[in-house]
Amino acid sequence: xxxxxxxxxxxEIYQYIVRFIRERGISPSIRDIQRDLHISSTSVVSYNLxxxxxxGKIVRNDxxxxxxxxxxxxxTMLRNEIGxxxxxxxxxxxxxxxxxxxxxxxxxxxxxxxxxxxxxxRLTNVYALKVRGQSMIDALIDDGDIVLLRQxxxxxxxxxxxxxxxxxxxxxxxxxxxxxxxxRLQPANSTMQPIYTHPDNVRIRGRVIGVLRSLI
Amino acid sequence: xxxxxxxxxxxEIYQYIVRFIRERGISPSIRDIQRDLHISSTSVVSYNLxxxxxxGKIVRNDxxxxxxxxxxxxxTMLRNEIGxxxxxxxxxxxxxxxxxxxxxxxxxxxxxxxxxxxxxxRLTNVYALKVRGQSMIDALIDDGDIVLLRQxxxxxxxxxxxxxxxxxxxxxxxxxxxxxxxxRLQPANSTMQPIYTHPDNVRIRGRVIGVLRSLI
DNA sequence: TACTTGACAAAACAAGTGTTCGGAAGTTAT
DNA sequence: ATAACTTCCGAACACTTGTTTTGTCAAGTA
Numbered sequence: 001x002x003x004x005x006x007x008x009x010x011x012e013i014y015q016y017i018v019r020f021i022r023e024r025g026i027s028p029s030i031r032d033i034q035r036d037l038h039i040s041s042t043s044v045v046s047y048n049l050x051x052x053x054x055x056g057k058i059v060r061n062d063x064x065x066x067x068x069x070x071x072x073x074x075x076t077m078l079r080n081e082i083g084x085x086x087x088x089x090x091x092x093x094x095x096x097x098x099x100x101x102x103x104x105x106x107x108x109x110x111x112x113x114x115x116x117x118x119x120x121x122r123l124t125n126v127y128a129l130k131v132r133g134q135s136m137i138d139a140l141i142d143d144g145d146i147v148l149l150r151q152x153x154x155x156x157x158x159x160x161x162x163x164x165x166x167x168x169x170x171x172x173x174x175x176x177x178x179x180x181x182x183x184r185l186q187p188a189n190s191t192m193q194p195i196y197t198h199p200d201n202v203r204i205r206g207r208v209i210g211v212l213r214s215l216i
Numbered sequence: 217x218x219x220x221x222x223x224x225x226x227x228e229i230y231q232y233i234v235r236f237i238r239e240r241g242i243s244p245s246i247r248d249i250q251r252d253l254h255i256s257s258t259s260v261v262s263y264n265l266x267x268x269x270x271x272g273k274i275v276r277n278d279x280x281x282x283x284x285x286x287x288x289x290x291x292t293m294l295r296n297e298i299g300x301x302x303x304x305x306x307x308x309x310x311x312x313x314x315x316x317x318x319x320x321x322x323x324x325x326x327x328x329x330x331x332x333x334x335x336x337x338r339l340t341n342v343y344a345l346k347v348r349g350q351s352m353i354d355a356l357i358d359d360g361d362i363v364l365l366r367q368x369x370x371x372x373x374x375x376x377x378x379x380x381x382x383x384x385x386x387x388x389x390x391x392x393x394x395x396x397x398x399x400r401l402q403p404a405n406s407t408m409q410p411i412y413t414h415p416d417n418v419r420i421r422g423r424v425i426g427v428l429r430s431l432i
Numbered sequence: 433t434a435c436t437t438g439a440c441a442a443a444a445c446a447a448g449t450g451t452t453c454g455g456a457a458g459t460t461a462t
Numbered sequence: 463a464t465a466a467c468t469t470c471c472g473a474a475c476a477c478t479t480g481t482t483t484t485g486t487c488a489a490g491t492a
Binding site (some may be wrong): 013024025026027029059061065066067068069070071082111113114115116117118119122129147159160208209210211212213214215216 | 298427
C-alpha cells in the first residue's frame with residue numbers, strides 16, 4: 001500500500017463518494033459505486049474502500065448500508081456554504097512568515113471559511129495566519145485577527161499583500177503600489193508613512209483576501 | 217394531520233434522527249428507530265416518517281437504505297463548527313438601524329458564522345449587519361464588512377457597540393465608556409475625536425462580537 | 433348508524449446491500 | 463526467478479432494510 005496516496009481507482013471512488021453525498025445528502029452503496037464507475041465486482045469496491053479507510057479518507061460503518069461517511073468533509077461544505085483552509089502560523093511584523101510550502105498542510109489546524117467571505121471554489125492555494133500584536137492596526141487588522149491569504153507572487157496596485165522585505169528580513173501587511181523604479185507599501189492609515197523600497201528587495205508571499213475577527 | 221406541528225411521537229423520531237446523524241454521520245434505518253424508541257412495528261415508523269416528510273422536516277429517499285436526510289440541518293452544523301445568524305440589513309453612520317425585533321428573522325438571509333469567530337452555542341440573540349461606507353474605518357471596520365452584534369442594552373467599558381444617538385437619530389459603531397455623568401463614544405483611531413453625550417441620549421442596540429471581511 | 437380518517441400492529445415480502453471466498457493477474461522485493 | 467504482496471474478478475451468501483398487506487381501534491362526521 002502506498003504511504004499516503006490514493007491509487008487512480010481509489011481517487012476515482014473517493015471523488016464519486018464526495019459528489020454523491022453533495023448531490024444526494026446520503027452515502028452511496030457499494031453497488032452504486034460499482035455500477036456508475038463500471039467496476040467489475042463489488043468486492044473490488046469493498047477492497048478499495050478498505051484502503052481508503054486506512055488512509056483516513058473515509059469511515060466505513062461495519063455491515064450497515066450506505067455507511068460511508070467523510071470525516072472532516074461534510075454535506076454543508078459540499079453545499080458550498082463553507083470551506084476550510086490551513087492555519088499555518090502566526091504573523092508578527094518583523095518576524096519571518098513561515099513558508100507555506102514547507103508545512104505539512106494536511107496536518108495543520110483547519111479554519112472554517114464561510115462562503116460569504118471566500119467562496120469555496122476560490123479557496124485553492126489559500127492559507128490563514130493569525131495576527132499577533134497591533135502592528136497592522138493601520139491596515140484594519142487587529143491583534144488576534146485571522147487573515148486569509150492567497151498564495152501569489154504578484155499583485156495589482158492597491159491590493160493588500162503580505163510582503164517580505166528581504167534586506168530587513170521582515171514581513172508586513174500593506175497595500176501594494178508599483179511606482180517608477182520602486183515599490184510603495186502603503187499603510188491604510190494616513191498618519192503612517194509608506195515604505196519605499198527597490199522591487200528586488202520585495203517578495204510578495206500572498207494577498208489578503210479575507211479577515212475573520214472575534215471580539216468575544 | 218396537524219397543519220405544521222409534529223405529534224409527540226413524530227418529535228421523538230425527529231430528535232432521534234438528528235441525534236443519530238450527529239453522532240454517527242449517517243442516517244438511521246427504520247429498524248434503528250423502531251428498536252431504540254421501542255416502537256412496535258416498522259410500519260408505524262414508516263407512517264410517521266411520511267408525516268415528517270410532508271411537514272418538510274426530513275427528506276426520504278425512496279426505497280434506499282438509510283435514506284433520510286435533513287434539509288437545512290447538516291452534520292457540520294451539528295458538529296458545532298458553524299452557526300447561522302440572520303443578516304438584518306445595512307448600517308450606515310447617520311441612518312437608523314433597523315430594529316431587529318421588527319424583522320421576520322426566519323425570512324432574513326442567513327450568514328454562516330465559523331465557530332472560530334463565535335461559537336454556535338453563543339449565537340443566540342446575535343444578528344449581522346453589512347457595513348456601508350467607510351465611516352467606521354476608525355473602528356477597524358471597513359466598507360462591505362459584515363459585523364456580528366449581540367442584542368443587548370448595556371455594555372462594559374471598552375466594548376464596541378452599536379449606539380443609537382436619539383437626538384441625532386444616528387447609529388454609530390464606537391467603543392463605549394461610561395464616565396461621570398456622560399457617555400464617551402470613542403473611535404479606535406486617535407486622530408478622531410470622541411463623542412460625548414448624556415446617558416439619556418444613548419440607547420445601545422447591540423455589541424459587536426465579530427467581524428467578517430471579504431477582500432475578493 | 434354508517435362512513436371516513438388517523439394511528440397503530442403484526443407479519444411477510446422483495447430488494448438492497450455488505451461480506452466472503454477461491455482464484456487469477458500484476459507488482460515489488462529479495 | 464521466487465516469494466510476497468497488491469489488486470482484481472466473479473459469484474454466491476446472508477444479513478439489512480424499505481415496503482406492502484391485512485387488520486384493529488378510536489375519534490370524528492354526515
